[in-house]
Amino acid sequence: MSIQQVEKAYFYYVKKIMDFNEAIALAAWDMRTGAPKNGIEQRSEVVGTLSDEVFKRSTSEEMKGYIDALTDPSVQDSLSERTKRSIEKSQEEYSRNVNIPPEEYKAYIILQTKAESVWEEAKEKSNFSLLQPYLEKIVDYKKRFIRYWGEKDGSKYNTLLDLYEPGISVDVIDRVFKQLREGIVPLVKQIAEKNNPDTTFLNKHFPKDKQREFSIHMLKKMGYDFNSGRLDETMHPFEITLNPGDVRVTTHYLEDDFKSAIFGTIHEGGHALYEQHISKDLIGTPLCTGTSMGIHESQSLFFENMVGRSYAFWEAHYDELKKYSSGQFDHVSLDEFYRAINVSKPSFIRIDADELTYPLHIMVRYELEKGLFDGDLHVKDLPGVWNEKMKEYLGIVPTNDREGVLQDIHWPGGDFGYFPSYALGYVYAAQFKHSMLKAIPDFDHQLKNGHIDAIRSWLTEHIHQYGSLKKPLEIILDTTGETINPDYLITYFNEKYKELYGL
Amino acid sequence: MSIQQVEKAYFYYVKKIMDFNEAIALAAWDMRTGAPKNGIEQRSEVVGTLSDEVFKRSTSEEMKGYIDALTDPSVQDSLSERTKRSIEKSQEEYSRNVNIPPEEYKAYIILQTKAESVWEEAKEKSNFSLLQPYLEKIVDYKKRFIRYWGEKDGSKYNTLLDLYEPGISVDVIDRVFKQLREGIVPLVKQIAEKNNPDTTFLNKHFPKDKQREFSIHMLKKMGYDFNSGRLDETMHPFEITLNPGDVRVTTHYLEDDFKSAIFGTIHEGGHALYEQHISKDLIGTPLCTGTSMGIHESQSLFFENMVGRSYAFWEAHYDELKKYSSGQFDHVSLDEFYRAINVSKPSFIRIDADELTYPLHIMVRYELEKGLFDGDLHVKDLPGVWNEKMKEYLGIVPTNDREGVLQDIHWPGGDFGYFPSYALGYVYAAQFKHSMLKAIPDFDHQLKNGHIDAIRSWLTEHIHQYGSLKKPLEIILDTTGETINPDYLITYFNEKYKELYGL
Known part of the structure; x- marks a missing residue:
């Protein structure tokens, strides 16, 4: 086969995987927009069957063949950027999946599904100890996965960040978030001394x-x-x-x-x-x-x-x-x-926060995630440290874990490393x-x-x-x-909120 | 493997096929309830990819293995009705699919898809000659498929009927429809002489x-x-x-x-x-x-x-x-x-017909389908014979093919043998x-x-x-x-409509 034929066969192969992913996406959309509740359990099995198919194909010998052929140094000059970046993405997914023993991954998925439902109960009852053992296991799994995938620049957390924001590391986020905090916190304090306008209407x-x-x-x-x-x-x-x-x-x-x-x-x-x-x-x-x-x-x-x-x-x-x-x-x-x-007013729940205080909610989570993966923070310490950080960044302390550490589904869902993207989105x-x-x-x-x-x-x-x-x-x-620069966000906040609050 | 293990493996295998079919059904529902039009073409490809998977699995060597093992006379006594009927259905599908050369089936699907869109144009322009060559080819394909599947009791059309109404043959329908026509037509004629009530509200x-x-x-x-x-x-x-x-x-x-x-x-x-x-x-x-x-x-x-x-x-x-x-x-x-x-009033369009005249619309189609497959009717003769039959059964003649032979998608869609089920539904x-x-x-x-x-x-x-x-x-x-008996429908119509129209 000529390299053009390999390229064509690769895109044909990838297109089929995308077809399966589209069917999965449709099922997800449907489940969240009114699918009848008695059909949900069986629908999840459909998603499982389709996901198995995607997994099988994206880690197959055939896929490996395309990756090997199209990443061969000798052919790079004859490939378009489009092809090179496509194969790079396929390779990333291949490596990520093929390096985890399937039984381990399956056990992790079962744990995570269970953890999400335990989380609902724990949140309902505002009882972190219900979730704690599940979260501990999830963190352990993630650490093992990081060993399979490899650390980045001596940081386990970098490997997780890379899943959501490729190329962004702890170093960058530390710098950006510190600068941002120094720009936001004083403004939040100044606003706290002002009266808020009437909003009843x-x-x-x-x-x-x-x-x-x-x-x-x-x-x-x-x-x-x-x-x-x-x-x-x-x-x-x-x-x-x-x-x-x-x-x-x-x-x-x-x-x-x-x-x-x-x-x-x-x-x-x-x-x-x-x-x-x-x-x-x-x-x-x-x-x-x-x-x-x-x-x-x-x-x-x-x-x-x-x-x-x-x-x-x-x-x-x-x-x-x-x-x-x-x-x-x-x-x-x-x-x-x-x-x-x-x-603008400091509040406990991230998803209800105003734009000015929102990034501070993310920083609380970021510090904790970093501590869990690169520092010496333990899952059992999360509620306490959460409250300390809330006090430090937002000046308020949750009265219970439901409006604190238990509010988000991300951790029971295994999505460590995801939160920073929200705040980076503001900066960008x-x-x-x-x-x-x-x-x-x-x-x-x-x-x-x-x-x-x-x-x-x-x-x-x-x-x-x-x-x-x-x-x-x-x-x-x-x-x-230029590279990531939080100055513009700080300026935007200062201009807007100083005018709004007459500061 | 014990027969119980085979049974279990078979149901596990079939369940996966059903999962794919569920994804196909969801896509179909979505496409007909508001999927954005620019996404439809690609969504059809998803349906194609999923259908290929269903086809592959339901005609696989693995499926054949289950069918052979579970239809073996020696194990019948140890199987439940549930298993026996399931495997019978799987076998029917297997035989139907495995006996058609894949290239031939693929060519047919392409033709049929094309015919459906040509039909839209032909109907729009009320021009049967546009559709005719496609319909001729579809009938030819169907006749070839019937050769692969085998005729039933010397009738090609029986093989098609069996796809939609297993066990019902031309003999039965001929008897039922004749009796029904003799019960309905006089009633329709009597009603035609009466005035219809006001319906403007x-x-x-x-x-x-x-x-x-x-x-x-x-x-x-x-x-x-x-x-x-x-x-x-x-x-x-x-x-x-x-x-x-x-x-x-x-x-x-x-x-x-x-x-x-x-x-x-x-x-x-x-x-x-x-x-x-x-x-x-x-x-x-x-x-x-x-x-x-x-x-x-x-x-x-x-x-x-x-x-x-x-x-x-x-x-x-x-x-x-x-x-x-x-x-x-x-x-x-x-x-x-x-x-x-x-x-009740004779009309041209089947889907707008009242319950009394509806079965007559079906009989027109049935006679034509039978003529095409078991008689000497040619596709080119359909418009003329359609109008003759409409005159004979309903007493009215369409003024153009749009309100006549071109009104339904079933034939361009290849669904010959489907129409009789509608009238049988009334009888049942x-x-x-x-x-x-x-x-x-x-x-x-x-x-x-x-x-x-x-x-x-x-x-x-x-x-x-x-x-x-x-x-x-x-x-x-x-x-x-008792077996199928149209007397009850005739009685229902007579009682209801004689009262309604004071006959």
Whole structure:
């Protein structure tokens, strides 16, 4: 076979794996958007059967053959970047999977599934000791997996970070988070001394079907293509890509808190715009998806906060919102509305946090994860250290573990190393905005006139189109001319919140 | 391996195939309930990949091994009916698939897909000649397939009938349809001389969300379990079973014709009740589904017509319907309503036909299919013979092929032999009702009081629970004590329509 024939056979092989993954994604979407509860257990078995097939194929001898042939130094010159990066991704997955003994992986999956359901009970009862033994075992498994995969620069935690944010290490995050903390904490303290504006009007009755209509309107305004997607209701909103022509968003409607659905929709819409605008050249390759969790989050947060919580945006859309609502904003000025949707106040629950205090929640988790994998922190110490860090970073202490260490599913789900991406997303978003302003100096003016197109196009040009062809650090460097720099986020927060709170 | 071990391995193997089929069913449901159009083409490829997997596994050497081992005469005594019938179904599928050369089957699938899209254009333009060459090839393929599968009792068409209604042959249908025609045609002629009642109030505006609420209410009344199903909107309503705990129905809302959604929902609900009430013993076997198209249709038609279009049913529910509607029935008596929803009049389009004239539409198609496969009818003659038969059976002649021979997708889809099941469903339904009346003599009284439970339980006891454990003729014999007998349907029609039209 010529190398072109191998290349073709490899992409054909990978395409089949992607077909199975699409069926898995559809099942996941369905299970979270209204699949009847009596069918869920059997549906999970379907996901298991399909996942086995994906695992088998992505670690097969045939796959190894393609990897060996296409990573051979002698053929590199005749391969496109597209092929080289694709095979690199296939190789990463191959190595990750093939290096874990299957029985061990299976036992881990069973443990993790069990841990997630124990977590629900532990959270319900606010009883960390129920979860503790499971979490201990999960950490042990992860440490063993890291041994199989190899440490990165002497850090076990780096190996986990690499799963979600390739190329970003503890060194980088330590630097970024320290700088960010020093920028945010004083601001949070200053705001704490100020009175918050009235927000009661936010929680009046806003009928669900009207929220839905407004959500659809917002998505269309953002440039979301409903011929390549749909909006559904769920408990915990998410975006999911089934294929390049089917990028779905979900949201959660609360009739006494419209913010949940509206900002949730804009957030997931930001993820979806990324996926909908990947270059068509990458269709049929493993590169046809966002390049990392952090870059993905930068797109959702950019839209949620830098667009959706800006004054200029609501100059264009506040009157529309009023029309969809049942009169709750009739005597509320745009200025009052803007201040109310931007109230900042330390709180216990990460997912309810405002944009300013949110990164501090992530730092608490980051310090703990680092301690577990690279330091001498033990699982049993998590609740205590959690509370200490909350006190240190946010100035408040949870009264129980339910509003503390037990609030997130990530750890029982085995997702250690995932949290930092959320905060990195904030940092990237502000950094991108800074660069964007050079190209679009009338950013606010555009938003004020309801024009999002130039903004979305800039993001497509610099970020979206590349899918996973470029790695996160490459995207950042190429787009902003520098490496990760939290200054822009700090400046954004200071400018915005000093104005909001008259500091 | 002991025979018990073989049995276990066989069911394990079959379960995986069912998992793939469930993923295919989910994709099908999704594509018909709102999947974004730009994702459809790629989604079809997913279905192709999954179908290949099902085909490969159900015709594998491993499957053949199970079939050989479990059909061995020496082990029959130690096997349950459940196992014997399961392996019989697997064997049928195996033989059907393994006997067609794969390239030939692939070429046929491509042709059929093409024919379906050509059909859309031909129908749009009312131009049969566009479709003719495709239909000719499809009939040729089907005849070749029949050669591979073998004729039944000297009839090619019997082989096709057997795909949809196992055990029912041309002899039986000829007898049943002749008798039925002799019972229906005179009645249709008598009605044609009478005036139809006013029906204008049926077509007033009935908001979609209210129709949806009433549809849900009806399904609950019927005993449909929403913990094991859901209701969605679609173009052409269908019921689809993903797994025994996930049996979905769909309906089509027309705001100026509420009948579409309400009777559509009740019809699909009838299918769903069948699937939701199959014995739990059959879960995990290929028997956990309705036994034939005809028996399935008997369940949907029983609910749509013998329940949903009865006077007693609306005695219980007409006031409720009024509440959901926007006043369109305010000055309409129950009697007027009942007569309006039961108007009978010969028409061109099968899917819009009333219950009395519907079987005649099927007979037209049956005669043509029989002529194509067992007689000397050619594809090019279909439009002419269609019109002749319409004149003979319904007394009307289509003015173009769009409202004639081109109206259905079944033939371009290759589904020859399918149509008769629809009419058999009517016959079975009336026959079942006759038997049911012996056990539930106060049938009308129950309906009048809004009680459907005893009726549904009777159907579960005699039909639903068996899934595919019993074959259609077994179900009919065991339930009614006789073979297929159209007398009961003829009597039902005569009693109902003579009263309605004062004959």
